[in-house]
Amino acid sequence: MIDFFIPAAQAADEGGLGGSGFFGPDLFIILAFALVFYFIIWRPQSKRAKEHKDLVGGVVKGDEIITTGGLIGKVIKVDDQFLVMEVSEGVELKLQKHAVTAALPKGTIKNI
Numbered sequence: 001m002i003d004f005f006i007p008a009a010q011a012a013d014e015g016g017l018g019g020s021g022f023f024g025p026d027l028f029i030i031l032a033f034a035l036v037f038y039f040i041i042w043r044p045q046s047k048r049a050k051e052h053k054d055l056v057g058g059v060v061k062g063d064e065i066i067t068t069g070g071l072i073g074k075v076i077k078v079d080d081q082f083l084v085m086e087v088s089e090g091v092e093l094k095l096q097k098h099a100v101t102a103a104l105p106k107g108t109i110k111n112i
Contacts, residue, residue, distance in 0.1 A: 056097045059083060064104040067095060072109060 059065065063075045065085065073085035076092060083100075085093050 052098075055103060056100055059097065059100055059103065062106075064106060064109050065100050066102045066104060067099045068101050069099070072104070072112065074109060 059075060059078060061075055061078055064072070065075060066072050067085070071085070071087060071093070073087040073093070075083055076086050077084040078097075081097060082094055083097055085095055087093055
């Protein structure tokens with residue numbers, strides 16, 4: 001008679017809320033990867049992109065800049081997409097604005 005009630009008790013335990021469903025370790029791993037992705041990859045990259053966009057948008061005539069290729073020069077003319085940079089006397093280069101890597105303090109070219 002006791003053997004008759006044991007399988008019924010085991011079946012009742014298996015159907016309870018104690019099983020490992022989606023809200024167990026799987027959800028924790030997914031959240032951990034999402035947080036790592038956000039703080040290690042996405043957030044710093046978007047911050048750098050915003051800083052570069054502000055730098056490119058703030059370039060005006062007379063600024064001294066460094067390009068991605070390592071050229072140093074003074075901005076002579078600024079358009080919507082392009083700028084003209086004087087590398088030395090009489091040598092002017094037309095570049096895309098996104099090629100600007102950094103803006104230098106005034107007078108840096110004379111000291112080099």
